[in-house]
Every structure is written in structure tokens, then in C-alpha cells.
Amino acid sequence: MKVFLCITIFTVFLQPLSAQNTDSLENLLTSGISDSQKKDILIELCKEYRDSNPNAMRLYAEELVTLSKKDTTSNSFAWAHYYLGDYYYLVDDFDKTEKYFLSAYEIFKNRENSIGALMSASSLANIYFFRDRYKTALNFAESGLDLAYVMDDKAQQSNLLALICDIYTYMERYNLAIQHCIQSLKIKEEMEIQKGKEITLNTIGLIYQELGTYKKAKEYLFEALALARENGEPYNIATTHSNIGNYYLATGSIEDALQSFQSAMKIDSSSQDKTGLAYSFYDIGKVYLLKDELTKAIENFKKAKELADEQNMPELEARIGLEMGGVFITKSEFQIAIQELKNSVTIAQKINSSGILKDTYQKLSKLYDKMGDKTNALIYMKLFMLESERKFKEENIRSIAEIEALYNIDKKEKEIDLLKKDNAIKELQAEQRSFFITALSIGLFLLTVLLIILYNRNKLKNRANKALNEQNKAIQEQKEEIENQKEELAATSNKLVDKNQEVTDSIVYAKQIQDSLLPQLQTIKEVLPQSFIFFRPRDIVSGDFYWFTQIENKTAIAVVDCTGHGVPGAFMTVLANSLLNQIVLETGITSPDLIVSLLDQKIQQNLHQQQLENANTDGLDIGLVLLDPQNKTIEYSGAKIPLYHYQDNELQVIKSDRNSVGSTQQLNKSFTKKEIKYKPGDMIFMSSDGFQDQFGGPKNKKFMKSNFRKLLSKIAEKPGQEQLNCVEEQFIKWRGSNPQTDDILVIGFKLN
Missing domain, CATH: 1.25.40.10 (Tetratricopeptide repeat domain)
Known part of the structure; x- marks a missing residue:
């Protein structure tokens, strides 16, 4: 609770x-x-x-x-x-x-x-x-x-x-928590306030319990219960019973835990506290799970879930999913267990609960291992390890921050006392300073007026003498200056030409490096013979790129549009390409929503976007397809890049999620997976937004999504090379004499 x-x-x-x-x-x-x-x-x-x-x-x-x-x-x-x-x-x-x-x-x-x-x-x-x-x-x-x-x-x-x-x-962040709790208790004791002390005592008890110091936890929790009963606040009494129940669970006293949770539920019910009731049902469900009374456990978890959903309690919903997964694992109902645990993962990702994510990944790994699915068992074990590593790093950062914060807390009260004393001194000093500044200002003003008068008289006297000499000199100097400027302009022009060539050579070399990271077209055509890629960077290097690999019996292909274009965009493509290879080839993950979600986390980590003082908002949009030819299915996840599926003479748009990958400006992000059945001869298209945003045509407007969809429908029945020619011809015709607006990438492939 x-x-x-x-x-x-x-x-x-x-x-x-x-x-x-x-x-x-x-x-x-x-x-x-x-x-x-x-x-x-x-x-x-x-x-x-x-x-x-x-x-x-x-x-x-x-x-x-x-x-x-x-x-x-x-x-x-x-x-x-x-x-x-x-x-x-x-x-x-x-x-x-x-x-x-x-x-x-x-x-x-x-x-x-x-x-x-x-x-x-x-x-x-x-x-x-x-x-x-x-x-x-x-x-x-x-x-x-x-x-x-x-x-x-x-x-x-x-x-x-x-x-x-x-x-x-x-x-x-338990060190900081204890410090603030103790400060709160000190003030209440100084003021001889009893009301509310049980709240702080509860929190300290919970912290000691979390740290495994059970003797101290029990001491604080039972002191809190006595004080709560004395103060007579039902909510606080119920909460303390609930906390004591969790203490009994942690120490193995299951029947005592059940009794404490039931006491909390009785109070919650009589006071109609739905939030408290949600936690009470959840806690009682945990007890019945430990007692192997699975029907009662499920019954209580379901009631807790209904209330948690009604009261908008996402953390509790995620925890219930974790426990329900455990129940169905025990009952050997593995598919329901997977559904519950994956739902818990989705909620935990939205609220950024590292602890729940870690526990859920570990439970999924053990479940898949029990099912004999070694591949998924390994995937979720790696996810568990990645989350553990991330949490370890965050805890190190927290430890440093807590040392500094503890020092600041100790200083704060001293600073307040000093501030009060300083105010009186400063007021007296301000009065003295005001008198001194006024007198000094008057003196400086009079002196300045005198100096201005003397300066103007001398200036008028010298001006006439210098005027004639300056005119003669000016004519000669202008002549010499014109000659010098001619020489300087010629030298500067030569330098700019050389510098421009150096920069261009460097960017051209960077393009060679970027091109080497892209998959070979021949490799793609061996797997997808009727395919095309229309790739046209706006500048020499591009912020768009495509990615292709084969893992197990699946083919993965992605269209990626990074923040920016030119050199800045190219830097992001190198990072994104490397992270995609790391996630898929090193971990063996084949679920596109997990791949995109991990890519989102890793870009934030690599660009340090989770630090509050970091204003970096770079990221990318992605459309990722995993093709399974054995089951004739496509698994797709997209971040602002939709999928176009042409089947039975109709172009269907599979919408993407509205979140970009990377950047912490968007909160509570989640990425979904869509599974599509396909027939031989179907066409798949993906594209960055460059083609649609190109200005041109008779009214010099954007090409727009609607025209782009018409173009795809028009070419879908043609062979791959003809499709490429049509896309290229349409682009050149539409653009006309306009400059290219953005990097352009369009990919299409026919399913056999």
C-alpha cells in the first residue's frame, strides 16, 4: 500500500x-x-x-x-x-x-x-x-x-x-529517503506533534525491510501501528497492517501475513478506499500463491487488477501481471503466462520501472526455458542482463548524487540561519552604501562636465589644422588600399577554393564509409529478387539509410530516417546502424517491437539523453519488417514510418506508432508489433518522408502522402526494375528545377 x-x-x-x-x-x-x-x-x-x-x-x-x-x-x-x-x-x-x-x-x-x-x-x-x-x-x-x-x-x-x-x-534512493524521514521526525518531536508520525515510521520500516534489516523494520512498523491506532486515522491503520503483512511475507510467516492483509482489507472496505482495496487484494493474492491455492490467488489478483485499472494505478497493474504470470506458469498454462508477462513488460516500459522490467524479463526467460524454447529463453535472459546493467549504472550515478545531496541537506539549515543574520547586516550596509554612492555620483558628474568642456575646445582647435593634411593622405591611402585589397581578394579566393575542395574531399570520403555500411544490393536481390531501392541523399552524405540481415529463418529489412541530413544526419546513421547490428546479431532478438524498443533505450543511453541537464533531442524514425517465408507472415513495427501492403489490387496502409526512437521529449513511449499474413505476389513498400515532402509540380507544393500512395498503387504490378524507373522518373518530373528538399529513400519488394 x-x-x-x-x-x-x-x-x-x-x-x-x-x-x-x-x-x-x-x-x-x-x-x-x-x-x-x-x-x-x-x-x-x-x-x-x-x-x-x-x-x-x-x-x-x-x-x-x-x-x-x-x-x-x-x-x-x-x-x-x-x-x-x-x-x-x-x-x-x-x-x-x-x-x-x-x-x-x-x-x-x-x-x-x-x-x-x-x-x-x-x-x-x-x-x-x-x-x-x-x-x-x-x-x-x-x-x-x-x-x-x-x-x-x-x-x-x-x-x-x-x-x-x-x-x-x-x-x-534509500540513503536520501532515510535522511529526509529522520529530519521530519526531529521536527515533529521538537513541536510535540504526534499526528502523522506513523506515516514516517512506516516508511523507515519499509526501507529497512527492503535493505534486509528485518529487526529494525519490525521495530519501526509496530511502533507505527501503535501510534496509528492512537491517532485513529483508518487509512493509516490499514496501510500499517498492509506493511506489516509484507514484513511477515519477507520473513516467511505466511499465516501472520494473511491475517495482517485481511485486517487492512476490512478497514479499506469499511472506509470505501478503492486504492487501499486494490493493494489488499493484490497482497492477499500473493499469500494464496505462496500457499499453492491458485484459484484463490487468481480470484484476488483479478479483483486487484479491476480496481487498479479503474483507479489508474499502472505500477500495481504491472506487478499484478508479473504475479499472474507466475500463477499460470505453475498451472502449466504457458501461453496465458506469456500474455500476462508481456503485458507487464509493456506497462513497465511506459512508466520506466526498471525493477519490474528486470523481474519480468527474468521470469520470461525461465518460462521459455521450461517450454524448451531456448532461443526466446536466451533473448529474455540477455534483456534481463541489459536491464540489470542499466540499473547498476544508474545506481552508481545515484550514489554520487546522494553524497552531494547529503552535503547540501546539512548545509541548508545553516544557510537559513546565516541568511537571517546577514539580512540585518546587509540592510545597514545598504544604507551606508547608498549615501556613499550618491555623493560619489554627484562628484563624478561635475568632473565629467568639466572634462567634456575642455575636450571640445581642444578638439575644435586641432580639427582645422588636421583637415587639410588628412585629405591629402586619404587620397594616397585609398589608392594603396585598393591595390592591397585586390591582392588580398585573390589570395582569399584561392584559399577558399582549396578549403572547399578539402571539405568536399572529406565528405566524399565519408560517403564511401557510409556506403560501405549499407547492405549490398546484390545480397538483397538474392533473397528478394523482385525488389528495388530508390536512394538519393540531399547532400553528399545522407541521414537516411536502409538495413538488411538474415537471422535464423527470417529476413529483416528496415528503412531508417535519422534527425537531420548531410554530415549531422550521417553521424546518426553510423550510430543507429551499429546499434541495430548489436541488438539483432548479438542478442538474436527477432521480435521487431523489442528491437525498436531496445534501439530507443540504447540511443538515449549513448547520447546521454536521460540526464536532466542534457537537451539533446536527436533520434530517428524507423520502419522494420521481419519476413517469415515458412509461415507466410510479416512482423512489422514502425516509429513514424508506415508500411504499405499491396494485396488483391488494393494498397493497405499499416500505421506506425507516433513516437520517434531516441529523445526523452516524448514520455511513456511504447512500440507495437503488427503481424500480417501475405500471399505470393504481394508487394511491400516503406519510405522515409523525403519523397512526400519534395516541393514541385505546377503549383510548387509538396508531393504529399495521397499522391505517394497513388504512385505505389500504380507501379505495384510492375517488375522491380520498372518500379524503380517509374519512381525515379516521377521524382525528377515533380521536382523540376527546385532543389531537393530532404534525403529520399523508398524500398519495395515482392513476396514470393
Whole structure:
């Protein structure tokens, strides 16, 4: 179970600021007061009704929006959006919650309203944490913490430190998590606050459990349970029971674990906490799996999955898929197990959960080995090893970052104390400096005026004497300068010609290297006799390339369009070509969606795109086909490059995924595989976007996709060489006297 702090922080922030009861406030609304006073009362009513009547809070917030809509940058408009966000949080509409909190945060921040900005930042941090967007949650939590330090708000410092501890825990950065948890507890102890301490104690217990220090884990978890019961918050009691259940699982006490999970479920059910119920069903399913009661395990996992899907909990869905895979492996229902595990892989890739990916790859490897499929067993073992290696590298980077962060945490409190002392000193120094600067400025101004007067008098005297001499000299100098410029221009022209030739020679040599990386046309024609490749770089070297190989009984062919053209594009083609060979030839992977997904990860790793400070967005589009002649099937995956399949006199467009390969600008990327049955005589086409984007024709417009599809349909029945001739003739005719817009690559082959 997770997401402790959403409820705690919201309720702490939203304590009513006034002791006036709601009746008197509502009566004031109907009296003859100004709009400004009315806005203040509406804000107060939103606070008062937050816990007792959320619908009333929403109505007053909407009335506040109407009153404030003439100035959408006002504090009252921001508070209206804040409380609307709070309402939608309470009714589980998290998209609207995020939208309204973000709006409030931006207004408060621009108006330098520290209280509003602190509340909005903290609320956003909780929402993003709930939705498994840990980096974004961390950014808002740290922004809120900085404001809490400036405002010297100890209570919110404690709450936000505890939230950051939770975030770091889910990011598996345990050293930083412990540091923030302990700081949070210290503040609560100084202020003698008991409420919310059980949350932090739970988190510390979970960290110790994850690290294998079970004695310390038990100590913190049972202390948390006692405190949760004392404070009487059902959510926190249920969560602690759930955490204790997982502790019992880790230490082998299965019956005790089941009892703890059932206690959590009872509380979740009575409080109608669907998120908690999802975790409780999942946890109980794990217990029944360990007890070999598979029917009960499946029943609980399915209930957990329904709730996880309903509540938008992708991480839990991925974990359920991993466990369900294990159930069906035990039942020897291998195809269902594969389906569950691959679904888990897809979700884990979307949310970038390295731990779940690693475990799922390992389980798939063991499953295929058990089925006797050594090829896939090896593929998934290599994927498991690649993910382990990536995680190891990330952990090393984290360790370095944590050392620095620990130092910064220790400095922060000292810096705040020093800042307060420095402010008083600086104010006194500023007054003295202001007086000195004023006096000095007046003196400098008077001195400057005197110097200007003396300089102008001397200048007028000398100007007349020099004018005649300068005219004579100018005539002679111009004559000499013209002669010199002629010589310099001739020399510069010669140098530019030589330099241009050197650069051209280098690029031509680079083209020879690039051409050597491309597969030989003769090799392709041996496998696909009726095929053609129309390849025309815009410059000498190209950002497009084609790739071809045979692995086992399949033929792989790809069209790749890298970022840029010319020399920059050529550099990317070399990297992409090398990575494709590494992924396919070294690992033996033959599933195109996995190949494209791994290519995406490896380009990000090689170009260091996952580092936050790196703005590199280079990448590529790809269309990848694996042809299986034995089963008469084509497996295709595409990133912005579609597949054209001509069958029975009709051209079908198999759409690609909308994500590019490489670059971290697109979040939650996934690449899908499409399987197509073909008949002998069918044609397959793939193309980069260069042909379609070429300007020309009678109106000097782009060729466009529709015309390109008509061209493919027109040539599909012709032999390979005639198809190439038609494509080339159409391109030359359309382009006319226009320059070539982009690199162009079109591939077509007939299936035998």
C-alpha cells in the first residue's frame, strides 16, 4: 500500500483560519458588502466546508471563479482554482485536480504569494506521487520545502520532508529517503506533534525491510501501528497492517501475513478506499500463491487488477501481471503466462520501472526455458542482463548524487540561519552604501562636465589644422588600399577554393564509409529478387539509410530516417546502424517491437539523453519488417514510418506508432508489433518522408502522402526494375528545377 501523505498534507494545510461559524459567514454573503469582502468570505467558506461538505466547497469555489473572472491573475482567482482542485482530488478526478492545482500554483508564484504557492506546490507533489510521476513530484515537493524554510513553517517542513522521503523510497534512493524521514521526525518531536508520525515510521520500516534489516523494520512498523491506532486515522491503520503483512511475507510467516492483509482489507472496505482495496487484494493474492491455492490467488489478483485499472494505478497493474504470470506458469498454462508477462513488460516500459522490467524479463526467460524454447529463453535472459546493467549504472550515478545531496541537506539549515543574520547586516550596509554612492555620483558628474568642456575646445582647435593634411593622405591611402585589397581578394579566393575542395574531399570520403555500411544490393536481390531501392541523399552524405540481415529463418529489412541530413544526419546513421547490428546479431532478438524498443533505450543511453541537464533531442524514425517465408507472415513495427501492403489490387496502409526512437521529449513511449499474413505476389513498400515532402509540380507544393500512395498503387504490378524507373522518373518530373528538399529513400519488394 502507498500514498500516505495526500490526505495528511491536505488536511494540515486546510485548517480553518477563522472561528466564525458557517452560518454567520453565509449570512454575510447576502448583506450589502463589497465584491472584495465577498471574495474573502467565499475563500473562508471553502476552507470551512472542505472536510464536512465538499460539494458546498465546490459551489463556493465556482462562485469565487465567477466573481474573479475579470482578473484571472488575482489571488482570489487562484484560490478558487486551488479549492476546485481540492474538490476534484476528493472525488478522484485527478486530471482536473492536476489542471486546477497547476493553474493556482502559477498565479500564486507570479504574485509572490508564498502561502498559496506552498499549498499548491505541496498538493501537486502529492498528486504526482500518487500517479507514479516521481521526478515531477520531487520537483514540486522541493519547491514547497524551500518556501516552508523561507517562511519558517516547521509543520510544513516536517510534512514535506516526509513526502520527499516517500518519493525517494519509491525511486529506490534509500540513503536520501532515510535522511529526509529522520529530519521530519526531529521536527515533529521538537513541536510535540504526534499526528502523522506513523506515516514516517512506516516508511523507515519499509526501507529497512527492503535493505534486509528485518529487526529494525519490525521495530519501526509496530511502533507505527501503535501510534496509528492512537491517532485513529483508518487509512493509516490499514496501510500499517498492509506493511506489516509484507514484513511477515519477507520473513516467511505466511499465516501472520494473511491475517495482517485481511485486517487492512476490512478497514479499506469499511472506509470505501478503492486504492487501499486494490493493494489488499493484490497482497492477499500473493499469500494464496505462496500457499499453492491458485484459484484463490487468481480470484484476488483479478479483483486487484479491476480496481487498479479503474483507479489508474499502472505500477500495481504491472506487478499484478508479473504475479499472474507466475500463477499460470505453475498451472502449466504457458501461453496465458506469456500474455500476462508481456503485458507487464509493456506497462513497465511506459512508466520506466526498471525493477519490474528486470523481474519480468527474468521470469520470461525461465518460462521459455521450461517450454524448451531456448532461443526466446536466451533473448529474455540477455534483456534481463541489459536491464540489470542499466540499473547498476544508474545506481552508481545515484550514489554520487546522494553524497552531494547529503552535503547540501546539512548545509541548508545553516544557510537559513546565516541568511537571517546577514539580512540585518546587509540592510545597514545598504544604507551606508547608498549615501556613499550618491555623493560619489554627484562628484563624478561635475568632473565629467568639466572634462567634456575642455575636450571640445581642444578638439575644435586641432580639427582645422588636421583637415587639410588628412585629405591629402586619404587620397594616397585609398589608392594603396585598393591595390592591397585586390591582392588580398585573390589570395582569399584561392584559399577558399582549396578549403572547399578539402571539405568536399572529406565528405566524399565519408560517403564511401557510409556506403560501405549499407547492405549490398546484390545480397538483397538474392533473397528478394523482385525488389528495388530508390536512394538519393540531399547532400553528399545522407541521414537516411536502409538495413538488411538474415537471422535464423527470417529476413529483416528496415528503412531508417535519422534527425537531420548531410554530415549531422550521417553521424546518426553510423550510430543507429551499429546499434541495430548489436541488438539483432548479438542478442538474436527477432521480435521487431523489442528491437525498436531496445534501439530507443540504447540511443538515449549513448547520447546521454536521460540526464536532466542534457537537451539533446536527436533520434530517428524507423520502419522494420521481419519476413517469415515458412509461415507466410510479416512482423512489422514502425516509429513514424508506415508500411504499405499491396494485396488483391488494393494498397493497405499499416500505421506506425507516433513516437520517434531516441529523445526523452516524448514520455511513456511504447512500440507495437503488427503481424500480417501475405500471399505470393504481394508487394511491400516503406519510405522515409523525403519523397512526400519534395516541393514541385505546377503549383510548387509538396508531393504529399495521397499522391505517394497513388504512385505505389500504380507501379505495384510492375517488375522491380520498372518500379524503380517509374519512381525515379516521377521524382525528377515533380521536382523540376527546385532543389531537393530532404534525403529520399523508398524500398519495395515482392513476396514470393
